[in-house]
Amino acid sequence: MIRVLQTKTILLGVTGSIAAYKAATLASQLTQAGARVDVVMTREATQFIGALTFEALTHRYVATDVMALLPDSQIAHVAMAHRADLFLIAPATAHLLAKLAHGLADDAVSATALDTRAPLVIAPAMETGMWEHPATQANVATLVARGAVIVEPGIGQLASGASGRGRLADLDDIVDTVRAVLGRAGDLAQRKIVVTAGGTQEPLDPVRVLANRSSGKMGFALAAGARDRGARVTLIAGATSLRVPRGVEFVAAPTAREMRDAVLGAIGDADALVMAAAVADFRPAHTAEQKIKKEHAERLTLELVRNPDILQEVASRLPPADRRALLVIGFAAETQDLLAHARAKLKAKGLDLIVANPVPQSFGADIEAATLLTRDGAAMELSPLPKEELAEKVLDFVSAKLARHSLNENSTMARDTGSG
Numbered sequence: 245m246i247r248v249l250q251t252k253t254i255l256l257g258v259t260g261s262i263a264a265y266k267a268a269t270l271a272s273q274l275t276q277a278g279a280r281v282d283v284v285m286t287r288e289a290t291q292f293i294g295a296l297t298f299e300a301l302t303h304r305y306v307a308t309d310v311m312a313l314l315p316d317s318q319i320a321h322v323a324m325a326h327r328a329d330l331f332l333i334a335p336a337t338a339h340l341l342a343k344l345a346h347g348l349a350d351d352a353v354s355a356t357a358l359d360t361r362a363p364l365v366i367a368p369a370m371e372t373g374m375w376e377h378p379a380t381q382a383n384v385a386t387l388v389a390r391g392a393v394i395v396e397p398g399i400g401q402l403a404s405g406a407s408g409r410g411r412l413a414d415l416d417d418i419v420d421t422v423r424a425v426l427g428r429a430g431d432l433a434q435r436k437i438v439v440t441a442g443g444t445q446e447p448l449d450p451v452r453v454l455a456n457r458s459s460g461k462m463g464f465a466l467a468a469g470a471r472d473r474g475a476r477v478t479l480i481a482g483a484t485s486l487r488v489p490r491g492v493e494f495v496a497a498p499t500a501r502e503m504r505d506a507v508l509g510a511i512g513d514a515d516a517l518v519m520a521a522a523v524a525d526f527r528p529a530h531t532a533e534q535k536i537k538k539e540h541a542e543r544l545t546l547e548l549v550r551n552p553d554i555l556q557e558v559a560s561r562l563p564p565a566d567r568r569a570l571l572v573i574g575f576a577a578e579t580q581d582l583l584a585h586a587r588a589k590l591k592a593k594g595l596d597l598i599v600a601n602p603v604p605q606s607f608g609a610d611i612e613a614a615t616l617l618t619r620d621g622a623a624m625e626l627s628p629l630p631k632e633e634l635a636e637k638v639l640d641f642v643s644a645k646l647a648r649h650s651l652n653e654n655s656t657m658a659r660d661t662g663s664g
């Protein structure tokens with residue numbers, strides 16, 4: 245379940261593109277993530293994929309005709325237009341873009357688009373020639389000027405067999421865009437959140453590294469969750485193979501020293517720093533310039549030196565935790581004495597919150613058990629839950645704390661100015 249999609253009604257418009265079959269996966273993904281999905285289709289779209297497919301996936305009525313009525317005699321496209329929280333048109337044909345730009349309304353999709361006041365997200369798909377045509381580009385510009393969000397088509401193989409720009413965007417990018425647009429005015433709007441993720445890699449030679457088993461899933465879930473609540477997010481990641489969530493600023497920081505520089509560079513105007521990365525404590529004292537050859541030795545002894553302690557450096561550069569604007573959240577991954585180590589780290593680094601999680605079982609897993617410990621001594625033990633949901637709990641803390649900060653600041657200002 246994705247929190248920003250729960251209780252939301254997403255209207256999915258499907259038009260007559262070869263990519264229409266991909267809309268079935270979108271409908272399924274959005275439904276499984278917790279959204280109610282209403283589908284409207286053009287007549288041409290039904291030549292590519294049947295309405296029955298969408299009815300079966302969403303368990304809801306699908307409108308394919310602008311003249312259709314619901315069983316209770318309401319006009320289908322009007323009722324759907326009015327109850328939508330967001331209108332996603334994917335795939336959108338060149339023809340449909342032209343209709344939208346000019347306000348035509350002679351099919352279920354364009355008529356619904358004209359009547360709804362929900363935000364519009366459009367994912368076009370077409371041959372390169374159609375996409376690049378000045379008429380299509382002018383239509384897209386018109387729609388953008390009216391506030392529509394376009395998920396640009398990608399480059400790849402097209403229906404004609406040719407390769408070029410025009411392919412429907414990656415479905416994960418489309419879902420990310422829907423989430424970001426729905427969350428624009430969320431409880432972290434106007435806030436900047438810096439998140440670190442993944443394990444660092446310390447080079448031994450040009451081809452080998454000292455690494456750890458962190459997958460980056462927790463930090464990526466935090467970054468996506470903060471974006472879904474309207475935050476500006478900088479995601480600083482070590483080694484990870486995960487897809488970068490759309491709508492976040494991404495900084496690659498493979499080594500601890502690069503991560504330190506990236507974090508110190510990003511926190512200047514941030515409201516919160518969430519350090520979910522597994523940063524190597526040590527790195528090889530020397531990095532060989534050429535690949536180390538086994539023929540040169542029977543034994544190899546590595547000399548390691550301490551890496552910078554990023555949280556310690558952050559803490560030393562900022563005022564004490566109770567007087568600073570930046571919230572700092574850390575993670576403690578321990579194989580033994582988890583809570584004792586976590587409490588000690590919380591205190592030593594002046595953190596506002598620490599997420600204590602047992603390793604190695606949580607590395608790479610989708611589900612994680614954790615205990616949240618705060619500076620005032622409170623502890624919240626969470627039974628195993630998906631990393632997305634754990635991320636939301638951490639962000640609930642961030643949101644509540646930042647709201648309290650703002651309240652305190654406002655009341656101090658009101659006192660200082662003698663008002664209120």
Ligand SMILES: Cc1cc2nc3c(=O)[nH]c(=O)nc-3n(C[C@H](O)[C@H](O)[C@H](O)COP(=O)(O)O)c2cc1C
Nearest residue numbers: 259260261262286288289337338339340369370403
């Ligand atoms: C096999 C096939 C694939 C097509 N794929 C696309 C496409 O990807 N994008 C597009 O704009 N038009 C595509 N067309 C043309 C549209 O189906 C045509 O312009 C139609 O009028 C669009 O209707 P609609 O916008 O009302 O759904 C395709 C046509 C055929 C026969």
